[in-house]
Structure formats: C-alpha cells, structure tokens
Amino acid sequence: MPKGFSKIEKERINEKLILAAKQFMATHGFRKMSVEDLTKAAGISKGSFYQFYNSKDELCFEVMEQLEAEQRELISGSILQPGMSAKEGFKQFLRQCFKLFETNPILSNFSKEDFEYLIRKLPEEKIAQHMKRDDDYFVRMVEDYTKQGVFRPCDPMAVSGLFRMIILTVINREDIGEDVYPQTMELFMEMMTSYLVND
Known part of the structure; x- marks a missing residue:
C-alpha cells in the first residue's frame, strides 16, 4: 500500500x-x-x-483491459439466439464485436500509432499476460461451442488469433481503405462464420 x-x-x-x-x-x-x-x-x-x-502507459493499458472485460460482458452468450440459426447468431456476435470497438469513444479514438506506441512502452511481461488472458478466454469459448456442436472441430488457438485480428483490423481501417472497409468486414465475418459454424 x-x-x-x-x-x-x-x-x-x-x-x-x-x-x-x-x-x-x-x-x-x-x-x-x-x-x-x-x-x-x-x-x-x-x-x-x-x-x-509505473507510467501513464500502464494506467492506459489498465483502462483498455477494463474496457475489454466490459465489452466481453456485453456480448457474452450472444451467439445462440432464439429463432436465429447458429450461423446468423455468430455473425451477429461478430458484428457486435466490431460495433463495440467502432462506437466506444476510447477505442474508436485509439489509432494504429497509439497501439504501436503502447506496445513499445509496456513491459513485455504485461503484453504476454494480456495475450494469455485473451487466448484463455477465446479457447474456452471455442471449446464450449465445439462441445455443443455449434462449431466444427478446429484449432482453438488459431481461432483466438482470428478474434485478435478483429481488433487489429479496426485499428488499421485507414490502411484497408474507408471506402471498402464495411464490405471487407462483412466478407471477413462471412468467411469466419463459414469456417467455424456447423450448418
């Protein structure tokens, strides 16, 4: 203390x-x-x-981690929806992921340069711990939905990487091109859904 x-x-x-x-x-x-x-x-x-x-960067990182936890709470359990197929439910889940990152004032104000700066400034062990928590969360989710028959058998760590790509894609949307970004995201969601979700 x-x-x-x-x-x-x-x-x-x-x-x-x-x-x-x-x-x-x-x-x-x-x-x-x-x-x-x-x-x-x-x-x-x-x-x-x-x-x-130790630094304002570590405080900012804690804020980002809190936001991530809040976002997960908002979208948790939203894949299986009454009256909706698993594929449509999963696409809805992905849309919520993108929307939360795009509409939250802190996350939407977080640029590629900010991301690169923060990664450089933070201790490597903090980044490693954060990535492990991310992987643990998504691996559990993938394993649970695979057991329920919602997801096809797949490599949970690879799927965790796909979810990480959502964040990186939003951060790099200017490089993708604002004019094609919405269509690119729809295509990404369609491909991810087709790969993961059973018919």
Missing part, C-alpha cells in the same frame, strides 16, 4: 485516476495525456502517481 494513503484512500484515488484517464482518452487520445493531467484530476502530487502506476 502506498505510504501516506489508507486502503480506502488508495482505492478512491485509483478510481479517480482511471476515470480521468478514460475521460482524457475519449476526448484527446492517450498520447496527449500527461501525468500532470491525471494527478490534477485525482488531487494528488506527481510523485504520488508513481506509487500507483
């Missing part, structure tokens, strides 16, 4: 830091955000910030 702060104070300050980071990331992007912006909003000194996080 940081010196000078009680457990309750620590929790409240951390909540303020996360809220300030979310607000700034949504309006200005995280690279324009400074430690001073965060500490001013949280009512602490710059020196105190480093008792909570």
Whole structure:
C-alpha cells in the first residue's frame, strides 16, 4: 500500500485516476495525456502517481483491459439466439464485436500509432499476460461451442488469433481503405462464420 494513503484512500484515488484517464482518452487520445493531467484530476502530487502506476502507459493499458472485460460482458452468450440459426447468431456476435470497438469513444479514438506506441512502452511481461488472458478466454469459448456442436472441430488457438485480428483490423481501417472497409468486414465475418459454424 502506498505510504501516506489508507486502503480506502488508495482505492478512491485509483478510481479517480482511471476515470480521468478514460475521460482524457475519449476526448484527446492517450498520447496527449500527461501525468500532470491525471494527478490534477485525482488531487494528488506527481510523485504520488508513481506509487500507483509505473507510467501513464500502464494506467492506459489498465483502462483498455477494463474496457475489454466490459465489452466481453456485453456480448457474452450472444451467439445462440432464439429463432436465429447458429450461423446468423455468430455473425451477429461478430458484428457486435466490431460495433463495440467502432462506437466506444476510447477505442474508436485509439489509432494504429497509439497501439504501436503502447506496445513499445509496456513491459513485455504485461503484453504476454494480456495475450494469455485473451487466448484463455477465446479457447474456452471455442471449446464450449465445439462441445455443443455449434462449431466444427478446429484449432482453438488459431481461432483466438482470428478474434485478435478483429481488433487489429479496426485499428488499421485507414490502411484497408474507408471506402471498402464495411464490405471487407462483412466478407471477413462471412468467411469466419463459414469456417467455424456447423450448418
């Protein structure tokens, strides 16, 4: 626990830091955000910030991880829908994935340059832990739906890679071309659905 702060104070300050980071990331992007912006909003000194996080980049990464968890909660269990085929349900699930990344103000404000910058700045072990959590989540999902007969037998890790491609595709949409991006995404979803879902 940081010196000078009680457990309750620590929790409240951390909540303020996360809220300030979310607000700034949504309006200005995280690279324009400074430690001073965060500490001013949280009512602490710059020196105190480093008792909570090693860098603003690590705080931003925590915000991104929280958002990812919230997004998963929103779309969890949405593949099998009453009155809808498994294929249509899965395409609906994929559309929700894309929509959440495109409409969330923080995620939609997160550019390819931001992504590359953050990857360079973060400790390798943090990136590795994050990727393992992603893989664990999607592997469990694939294995569950395969057991239920919804998915064809496949390599769960390869499918986890396909889901990671969704994030990378949204981030790189300018390189794909804004004029063809919607059709490209529809084609990607159709191909992924045809590959995975049983008729």
